[in-house]
Amino acid sequence: MSRRAVIAGIGATEFSKQSGRSELQLACEAVLHALADAGLEPSDVDGLVTFVNDSNPEIEVARSTGIGELTFFTRVGYGGGAACGTVQQAMLAIEHGVADVVVCYRAFNERSGVRFGLGHADRPMAAGADRAGYSWLTPFGLNTPAQEVAIFARRYMHEFGATSEDFGRVAVVDRAYAANNPKAWFYGRPITLAEHQESRWIAEPLHLLDCCQESDGGQAIVVAAQDRVAGLRHRPVRILGAAQGSGADQHLMTSYYRPQISGIPEMGLVARQLYAQSGLGPQDIDAAVIYDHFTPLVLPQLEELGFCGRGEAPAFIADGNLEIGGRLPTNTHGGQLGEAYLHGMNGIAEAVRLVRGTSVNQPEGVEAVIVTSGTAVPTSGLILGVDA
Template identity: 65%
Template sequence: MSRTLSGAAAIVGIGATEFSKESGRSELQLSVEATQAALADCGLTPADVDGLTTFTMDNSAEIALARELGMGELRFFSRINYGGGAACATVQQAAMAVATGVADVVVAYRGFNERSGQRFGQVQNWAAAQVNTNGLDNAWTYPLGLSTPAATVAMQARRYLHEYGATSEDFGRVAVADRRHAATNPQAFFHERPITLADHQASRMIADPLHLLDCCQESDGAVALVVTSAERAKDLPHPPAYVVAAAQGSGRDQFVMTSYYRDDIGIPEIGVVGRELWRQSGLGPEDIATAVLYDHFTPYVLMQLEELGFCGRGEAKDFIADGAIEIGGRLPVNTHGGQLGEAYIHGMNGIAEGVRQVRGTSVNQVRDADHVLVTAGTGVPTSGLVLGR
């Protein structure tokens, strides 16, 4: 029997709070606001929702969100591990629940005060003290000072530069493209604040070879997405963004941000996701009009382009050299400004931008965006989506 998820479900509603450095509200309040906005966007109500998905790292319980919004009975709830790697998997879980009849309307949400509250970019002692295997893994590196996301990525970034002859300026071109797109996005924290390559190179060093402008923001805010069946989606206000493919992936000998002991210390987990997305959808890189690539750190955007098949191994520096990832290029990337330019909401704002591209409502709209690729956090077990009209 042939089984497929492709086209069975769609994202029909998107909602977000403003993106700031000091929200002044609880994380639960942020998630409530984003969910209200997403439901209003698609003309549904809290009473229609019978499923919720989020991250294991989210501090707002599904039942708390349901109570605050008056959702009533829930038939499905699910949480995904591995930080930013969970983003697209929340939609995958929602789509699978809808496609199998487990739930009718599922909201995927993520809300946090990641700047005014717990700042991810700083050393987090709890990460090495967790009573689980992630804590055990972190305990090998934290006492030696390898204890921030930038520090762990710097190891892989330096190896990438050594292996392929890339330079810090190649990383900088990603930041410049993101900020150029953010500059025309009124919702972006860095609206009207583009940067130049010289700005990137002059920014202070965080963890060699990563400059400040290689690193994503720390943001306060929330994003919510409403998923329902393809059939129901036809009767709702906006053109549906169909879930053409959805996948998760983990590489061999995978660790959380410190997979240094395998032959390839890059990000092969996104290669697993990419191959599965192409298999499910019957598409390939040549069919993608625009991509939202998880940009917690600029080197990982180059590595993703290679793992996903847009160019060969070590060729991303040449692929992006002529403006290919900017509006008007052959693969515009992060047209909302990405997590470097719009906000860092653990990748959920990137999924919302994918929906806008499919709808044709992005502030940096790409022509003929029939299929949009969206990825989640890399360096950890991750996930991805192909959204389509």
């Protein structure tokens, strides 16, 4: 990589449970906020990237925001696994001269509209491979993401002696960060481990407070060629690594047929690429944004990324390593458990703030941040760093 592409701007709507606006309006607001943050105009944009399951067509976003001709537009699949992949696609387009300014966006009314947490049991059958696959799951009670993740969580507990309290410590850390973040839904509302344990069951061993939020909102990221953003008010954030990964025998949320199901091999694949591209290793990473749709899947991510060995994540977290002053301050915005669930796009924005030094929970000396996308599906990741 020539590293010609940098992140120049970030922008978001408010995060809520009832936006009162269309998803298209949320997308457009986020895009315009991100361009303003970058000091660019809509007319500067020549590329757009979003998620396969985003309801806002690129041409409608372009028309509604004043963006003119587009030379690059694409979408990335697999839900939350797409987040960092959108930035990778934008970076590749810029690296190869296909576009100069690409905006990545994601917007939805996921709380007031279609709620992903309700699962797929009541969705109509179709003649596609996805629905055929679900037909082997739903009769046995695997209808929602929480139920699907519960099987991974139970296996991890069985293999390594982890407990529900080990998962709960992730939620406690996230909510502590969110309590200091005025943009977080749970601003001013930390939790204790006892409160986590007392929250109701969703799908054992997952409590309510193990599960991410359902949110309305939009988030956009501006990726631009370095020479297009010289002299603007924010120093550009370098994309030191960007990768996607799908593991062997990959399923959507239900990769139960591998020899070992307590790890996330696709995240290990992403990690190896990120470290090879950046020339960095786990020891060089100063902070992290770990995809936290469900707390149990944070633990194997830390292991796949090389911050601790297999089965060692419970102790790593219990030792305070995810907190400010710890080895790896993680999800300093509050994560999807504490700030908002935007399919991980708000996590990328927080990584940008960490490199800029503007997080509301800013650790000292941050020069490299690792970001992960959705787990239990084909996924993606980034390493963002300071401008050399």
